[in-house]
Amino acid sequence: MTFTFDEIYALLMGRADNWLYMKADEAKTNAYGDEVYLRGIIECTNICARNCLYCGIRAQNEKLKRYTLTVDEIVATARQIKAQGLKSIVIQSGESEAVSDIEIARICHKIKDETGADITLSMGEKPKETYRLWKEAGADRYLLKVETLQDELYRVLHPGYELKPRIKCVENLKNLGYQVGSGFIAGLPGYTTKMLAADLLELVQIGVHMFSLTPFVRAQHTPLEQHLNGDMDLVYRAMAIYRLMAPDVNIPVASACASLDSNSKEKGLKRGANVLMLSYTPDKYRHDYALYQGKNTAFTEKLTDLKNLVDVILKLGLKPGFDFGRSKYEYT
Ligand code: SAH
Numbered sequence: 001m002t003f004t005f006d007e008i009y010a011l012l013m014g015r016a017d018n019w020l021y022m023k024a025d026e027a028k029t030n031a032y033g034d035e036v037y038l039r040g041i042i043e044c045t046n047i048c049a050r051n052c053l054y055c056g057i058r059a060q061n062e063k064l065k066r067y068t069l070t071v072d073e074i075v076a077t078a079r080q081i082k083a084q085g086l087k088s089i090v091i092q093s094g095e096s097e098a099v100s101d102i103e104i105a106r107i108c109h110k111i112k113d114e115t116g117a118d119i120t121l122s123m124g125e126k127p128k129e130t131y132r133l134w135k136e137a138g139a140d141r142y143l144l145k146v147e148t149l150q151d152e153l154y155r156v157l158h159p160g161y162e163l164k165p166r167i168k169c170v171e172n173l174k175n176l177g178y179q180v181g182s183g184f185i186a187g188l189p190g191y192t193t194k195m196l197a198a199d200l201l202e203l204v205q206i207g208v209h210m211f212s213l214t215p216f217v218r219a220q221h222t223p224l225e226q227h228l229n230g231d232m233d234l235v236y237r238a239m240a241i242y243r244l245m246a247p248d249v250n251i252p253v254a255s256a257c258a259s260l261d262s263n264s265k266e267k268g269l270k271r272g273a274n275v276l277m278l279s280y281t282p283d284k285y286r287h288d289y290a291l292y293q294g295k296n297t298a299f300t301e302k303l304t305d306l307k308n309l310v311d312v313i314l315k316l317g318l319k320p321g322f323d324f325g326r327s328k329y330e331y332t
Pocket of ligand 1: 054055056092093094095122123124125143144145147184185214215216217218219256291292
């Protein structure tokens, strides 16, 4: 389905929620049936050199206890995910050399070898050669949110960084054959609904396999800790609109949604989303991967709660998907 800017804006303003959610659910079901793809995520270090204003693990947050998992801990966690039957493993981190590029390559190799799972990396901006190294080592997918496609806003929120090189990274990843995920943070200070409408159109043009949208959730000890949280209705609407514009993409209900709405999984999965993620980061570290308030504390994200998550899915009349969960999107 195609929309004009004005139509998207009207939908984001809530002019036709019932219609929008019904059509998005229909489009999702046509593309992915009743299956909800499950992923296990390992947050391997919270050390970060950047200072994104919204993010709780930014370098200047001196209150945060920093951790880095060893290679053995990461591989052991991947084994645990596999033991629970999941075939989709995500490894995410702050941007640093705490785990070196070479170590990441070794980790990909080992995890692929031992589990056969699909591997998604989310480690920020790297040179194309690094992305190539990781792809050759067994990485299949990459998540790199652009956060916003507004140049000026991007600059303000990411001191010292520009949007263009980040978009270039997305292109490099696509050219290397990764399945690529990207998206925005709705409700960031200064990010208007009109900007979001324009960005949704532009990202569909760019073309990605997975659309990831979080609401802005304030994080302690950041310059934005007093700012209002994002509006979940805006998030659900944007996800549903994206589903209609690009029906074959994967769309997760991001874990940040659970911080603002305890029914986010139920709602998101009926409004166009088809993916859920669980954090398997070991207990002694997980609370320090504090991107925002409530991260890794919401009940559904705990290791022992795979069962709860499966229950949520079954209650909706949907099926838990333990397989690779690849995106069906292809470039046109
Ligand atoms: N360093 C990697 C991974 C970043 S953390 C990278 O740059 O890609 C993963 C995502 O968490 C970010 O891309 C951002 O969209 C989201 N995030 C961080 N802080 C947030 C906050 N306060 N509210 C909502 N989402 C946030």
